[in-house]
Amino acid sequence: MDSLAAIKTVADMKIGESAVITTVGDDCIDIHCHCLRLMELGFTPGQEVTLVAKSPFKDPLAVSVRGTVIALRRNEAECIKI
Amino acid sequence: MSDQTEKNSASCHGEQSVALEEHNPVIALVGVPNSGKTTLFNSLTGSNFKTSNYPGATVEYSAGNLISKIGFKSYVIDTPGIVSLNASSPDEEVTINGLFNHYKYGIPDIIISTADCTQLSRQLFLVKQLIDAGLNVIVAVTMNDLLENKGLELDSEKLSGLLGCPVIKVNSRKSVGIVELGLEAKKMFEDSLLTNFQAKVSRPKHPDENSIAKLYDFTEETERAVIRSKSKEIDIQAINEKIFKNINRKPDANSLKLDKFFLHPVWGMVIFVIAMGLIFTSIFWLARPIMDLIDSGFSNLSEAVSLILPQHTWYNDLITKGIIKGFGSVMTFLPQIVILFIYLGLLEDSGYLSRAAMLIDKPLSKFGLNGRSFVPMISGYACAIPAIMAARTIPNRRERYLTIMIIPLMSCSARVPVYALLLAFLVPPDKPWLAGLGLGALYLFSLISGSLVAAVISKFKKSDEKSTFMLELPAYRKPVLRHILKNAYHKSSVYVKQAGPIIVFISLILWALTYFPDIHPDISKDRTNGLNEQQIERLTESDRLNHSYAAKLGGIFEPVLKPLGWDWRIGVSLISAFAAREVFVSSMAITFSITDADDNDENLQKSMLTSMREAKQFGTDKPLFTIASTLALIIYFVFAMQCLSTVAVARKETGSWRIPLLQIVVYTTMAYVLSLITYNGLRLIGVS
Numbered sequence: 001m002d003s004l005a006a007i008k009t010v011a012d013m014k015i016g017e018s019a020v021i022t023t024v025g026d027d028c029i030d031i032h033c034h035c036l037r038l039m040e041l042g043f044t045p046g047q048e049v050t051l052v053a054k055s056p057f058k059d060p061l062a063v064s065v066r067g068t069v070i071a072l073r074r075n076e077a078e079c080i081k082i
Numbered sequence: 083m084s085d086q087t088e089k090n091s092a093s094c095h096g097e098q099s100v101a102l103e104e105h106n107p108v109i110a111l112v113g114v115p116n117s118g119k120t121t122l123f124n125s126l127t128g129s130n131f132k133t134s135n136y137p138g139a140t141v142e143y144s145a146g147n148l149i150s151k152i153g154f155k156s157y158v159i160d161t162p163g164i165v166s167l168n169a170s171s172p173d174e175e176v177t178i179n180g181l182f183n184h185y186k187y188g189i190p191d192i193i194i195s196t197a198d199c200t201q202l203s204r205q206l207f208l209v210k211q212l213i214d215a216g217l218n219v220i221v222a223v224t225m226n227d228l229l230e231n232k233g234l235e236l237d238s239e240k241l242s243g244l245l246g247c248p249v250i251k252v253n254s255r256k257s258v259g260i261v262e263l264g265l266e267a268k269k270m271f272e273d274s275l276l277t278n279f280q281a282k283v284s285r286p287k288h289p290d291e292n293s294i295a296k297l298y299d300f301t302e303e304t305e306r307a308v309i310r311s312k313s314k315e316i317d318i319q320a321i322n323e324k325i326f327k328n329i330n331r332k333p334d335a336n337s338l339k340l341d342k343f344f345l346h347p348v349w350g351m352v353i354f355v356i357a358m359g360l361i362f363t364s365i366f367w368l369a370r371p372i373m374d375l376i377d378s379g380f381s382n383l384s385e386a387v388s389l390i391l392p393q394h395t396w397y398n399d400l401i402t403k404g405i406i407k408g409f410g411s412v413m414t415f416l417p418q419i420v421i422l423f424i425y426l427g428l429l430e431d432s433g434y435l436s437r438a439a440m441l442i443d444k445p446l447s448k449f450g451l452n453g454r455s456f457v458p459m460i461s462g463y464a465c466a467i468p469a470i471m472a473a474r475t476i477p478n479r480r481e482r483y484l485t486i487m488i489i490p491l492m493s494c495s496a497r498v499p500v501y502a503l504l505l506a507f508l509v510p511p512d513k514p515w516l517a518g519l520g521l522g523a524l525y526l527f528s529l530i531s532g533s534l535v536a537a538v539i540s541k542f543k544k545s546d547e548k549s550t551f552m553l554e555l556p557a558y559r560k561p562v563l564r565h566i567l568k569n570a571y572h573k574s575s576v577y578v579k580q581a582g583p584i585i586v587f588i589s590l591i592l593w594a595l596t597y598f599p600d601i602h603p604d605i606s607k608d609r610t611n612g613l614n615e616q617q618i619e620r621l622t623e624s625d626r627l628n629h630s631y632a633a634k635l636g637g638i639f640e641p642v643l644k645p646l647g648w649d650w651r652i653g654v655s656l657i658s659a660f661a662a663r664e665v666f667v668s669s670m671a672i673t674f675s676i677t678d679a680d681d682n683d684e685n686l687q688k689s690m691l692t693s694m695r696e697a698k699q700f701g702t703d704k705p706l707f708t709i710a711s712t713l714a715l716i717i718y719f720v721f722a723m724q725c726l727s728t729v730a731v732a733r734k735e736t737g738s739w740r741i742p743l744l745q746i747v748v749y750t751t752m753a754y755v756l757s758l759i760t761y762n763g764l765r766l767i768g769v770s
Binding site: 024025034035036037038039040041042044045048052053054055056057059060062064065066067068069070071072073076 | 165166168170200201202203204207289290291294295298331332333337338341342345346347348350351436437439440441443444445447453548550551552553554555556557
């Protein structure tokens with residue numbers, strides 16, 4: 001738990017906050033994770049992301065990357081480490 | 083569509099292009115979703131196009147001839163948007179297969195790949211994959227005006243050099259670059275005739291993290307090289323870099339501002355609910371007058387034709403009551419469907435639809451559905467047929483099937499006349515507002531029951547296919563009304579072609595069941611006393627019906643209906659409602675021999691209510707229609723899979739009988755059991 005808490009992901013960001021992606025996936029717990037698709041969509045290491053909005057239920061999140069905004073579910077956003 | 087089902091088993095591309103029939107050159111439009119592909123398609127093809135499905139799949143593509151002023155006789159196909167050449171859903175797989183091995187055209191002669199220049203590094207990802215696969219690619223750069231709003235512009239010559247393929251800036255809204263694009267395609271096609279490029283085309287392998295990162299390195303570098311500041315005087319590399327970092331990687335500023343409201347945790351939801359409420363109710367009141375017009379138009383036509391043809395012949399009856407009425411019931415729903423598609427087009431083109439899907443994803447995911455199920459479900463309130471077709475956009479097969487499964491439970495517009503009649507019977511005449519309230523409650527009830535069914539099914543049927551929701555929220559744009567109307571027209575004609583024949587066919591069967599064995603009843607004098615000619619006509623009509631095959635069929639079902647408090651007359655009406663639910667009302671009018679001759683709607687309903695009150699149960703003097711039996715009927719209509727056109731469309735869209743059969747069995751059983759419980763439960767607590 002302690003070691004996991006240190007890793008921040010896009011799901012932990014506040015609205016308006018920006019950060020640079022460090023890794024995508026990597027130590028994903030979920031084997032069915034769609035990390036490759038996230039990368040294809042533009043979430044590659046080194047890219048700057050901004051949390052644009054959260055829906056009323058705090059899930060999905062709207063994240064901007066490479067000049068566009070993409071809505072992601074929380075569990076998908078958790079694959080993107082910052 | 084049987085001409086499109088030819089099978090191509092040839093494995094080698096070269097071999098296959100020989101096996102294909104001769105055809106005009108094919109230009110395929112390929113691009114990331116929201117890259118302006120469909121708008122460009124509209125400009126390239128003008129007004130002529132048709133949509134088709136890939137055989138065996140529900141993935142839809144549009145195709146049309148290139149506008150003639152370019153002077154290049156060719157066929158343009160618009161493929162569904164894809165993110166990369168690596169498929170992540172069955173539908174994407176079909177689309178990508180089509181690029182390398184189209185069932186009809188083989189490898190497209192030309193690929194026009196759209197690229198939104200405000201997010202070039204993302205968009206070039208697919209472009210580069212297409213080029214690397216060996217396809218003949220022309221890049222059409224879109225959204226140049228949005229880039230200029232940021233004070234930037236794209237150097238298309240430089241981009242062309244870096245990519246090694248022609249690059250043309252287009253603005254489909256203002257028809258800029260369309261002809262140039264067409265001429266470039268022509269030139270490329272003529273050049274390619276000398277080479278056998280098809281032989282070198284190969285589909286890329288499944289990517290890994292490294293190959294994706296490498297591809298993105300290329301696209302980023304390219305983007306940096308081709309985007310420059312618009313004012314050339316101060317075009318210094320250093321400033322350029324700065325501008326670039328700060329501006330071009332930011333999404334459209336106006337959209338971000340608008341999203342502060344539309345995606346606000348509280349206001350976003352309020353706006354969503356109000357917008358949906360307005361759209362929803364306005365579909366009904368906008369369509370109502372047109373529907374009435376169509377309805378009376380067909381009645382007048384039927385009457386006029388009936389006077390022209392020889393009286394009391396079977397073919398007079400067949401044409402006026404079978405064919406014309408059948409077509410009438412197809413057309414009556416058209417206004418609602420057209421208006422629905424116009425609304426959906428406006429929502430989609432403006433960019434709001436994907437936001438709506440995002441807002442509603444979480445609640446829907448609780449029921450095993452997806453934010454993308456939202457549009458099909460909403461459409462289901464107008465008509466299940468376009469709604470089931472709209473479910474194609476859900477990438478996860480399981481969620482798509484689940485959405486299709488529950489759509490028939492959404493309270494479609496054909497149920498409204500039925501509910502209106504039955505609620506009018508239940509509600510005291512001095513409190514008509516109660517009926518409105520009842521109708522609202524039924525809408526809500528259908529949403530709840532649909533969600534519950536979805537929840538139960540997804541509970542029982544777990545799946546390994548992981549549910550995802552990754553949806554681009556495109557920049558807000560002013561919709562192009564011309565394109566929306568064109569698409570609405572197009573989609574509506576698909577409805578007419580799909581549902582039309584089935585509804586007409588069933589109408590004809592029902593006509594035959596109610597017409598034959600063609601008995602001419604002898605109406606005794608004492609029954610016709612004091613009635614005018616038209617009223618006698620109706621009495622004859624009802625007597626004929628009482629001796630028809632339909633009545634016999636209803637009689638067979640009577641033992642089943644008796645526990646619900648219904649008799650064969652309701653049974654006949656229920657059978658006839660298989661053509662379309664609203665037919666129940668007109669059928670009730672016939673089976674209960676409504677003798678009020680006025681064509682005035684209000685009078686007809688009044689006299690129907692009177693006959694319903696006077697109708698007696700199974701030869702006793704107990705009333706047939708009680709609160710309990712009428713409520714049971716309403717419950718039946720909430721659940722029953724009563725529409726055969728829906729069954730046919732569900733079969734077509736899912737590619738098997740499993741879902742439609744499940745719908746028939748589950749919903750009809752549910753309808754019967756719940757009606758049974760309603761009727762007997764109410765009687766048990768003293769409500770008869």
